[in-house]
Amino acid sequence: MNSTIASNSVELFTDGNQTKTRIKPIVTLSEVYSNSVPNGNIGECLDDLEEHVRLSVSKNGWAPPASSAFSNARGSWFELIVAATAWNYRIDRGVPEYHIVKMPNIKTYDFRSVYLSETQEMLDTLEMVLEQHNCVSQVSSNPDLLIINHKNIKSLVDSNYKISDLSIENIHNINLLYNNLQGKCPWDSVLAGIGLTTSLRPDRRNQFIHEGNIFKSLYAHLKMRYWNNTMNFQYHLASNVKHNQADEIAFRAATTHSIVNVNLIPERAVDGLHSLIKTDDIYAMFDNIIK
Structure with a gap:
């Protein structure tokens, strides 16, 4: 970790008649982890990144960013820490046929674009009928992450090397990995989606239950269209806070389609809830999902 270099982790911007301070999350990561990857306690890693930003603001004599800006930045940092660890997980575990792909906001890219055109057409038809x-x-x-198992994936993406730091180039490769998979993945090669969060507030719980419900309903439709009832798409949630009994009870919610069809066995919208306190917990989560 390197927090002593001159920092470009913040910048000024104009909002109406006010000048405010904006955090640059990717630059912050590249400065703090220019010679290493995050390791150990994830909360402490996030605190180090936030402190780096606060020191930069103080040295420049600028007003500190709003608390919501730090919350958003910590969420972005958490996602990239998990995605970077996932990149190296494939190499360390010797599973190069798997890819754990960080997905952007749906306004930037719809995750369904990774499917073969035939599958995309099926889902487009479903949307049109609805x-x-x-x-x-x-x-x-x-989903924040997709887990894909494709026998030809090694020829699609050049990522069979470990990353040793979070340089701008390495972050760029992590963030844009999905571009290499567009239109190339059979529907049953996309095995799981993972939601990532730094908060388990009740409203956030409902968001992830809704997402799991939608993803699994899409797969219920595809299983019918392809006459393949053995495919089991999983949806998991991971946070960097410890979950409690109330969280566990909330995430037992069933998918809607599985409780209105007598021919289906009721299934959970969220298959697993993972507390990622240390970077080792990220490996344990993927070991659990990729069996």
Whole structure:
């Protein structure tokens, strides 16, 4: 970790008549971890990144960013720490046929674009039919991570090397890995989605239950279209805070489609809840999902 170099982790911007301070999360990561990757207690890693920003603001004599800006930055840092650890997990565990892909906001890229065109057309047709009947749709966001198992994936993506730092280049490769998979993944090669969060507030719980419900309903539709009832898409949630009994009870919620069809066995919208306190916990989570 390197927090002694001159920092470009913050910048000024104009908001109406006010000049405010903006955090640059990727630059912050690249400065603090220019010679290493995050390791150990994840909360302490996030605290180090936040302190680096606060020191930069203080040295410049600028007003500190809003608390919401730090919350958003910590969320972005957490996602990249997990994604960077996932990159090296594949190499350390010797599973190069798997890719754990960080997904952007759905406004930037719809995760369904990784599927083969045939599957995309099926999902487009579903959306069109839903829209035609009572103007309904399946509204959701992207999972933060996708786990993909593709026998030809090594020829699609050059990522079979470990990363030793969070340089701008390495972060760029992590963030844009999904671009290499567009239109190339069979529907049953996408094994799981993972939601990442730094908060387990009740409203955040509901968001992830909704996402798991939507993703699994899409797969229920695809299983019917492909006449393949053995495919089991999983959706997991991971946070960097310890979950409690109330969290565990909330995430037992069933998918809607599985409780209205007598031919289906009820299934959970969220298959697993993982507390990622240390970077070793990230490895344990992927060991649990990739069995």
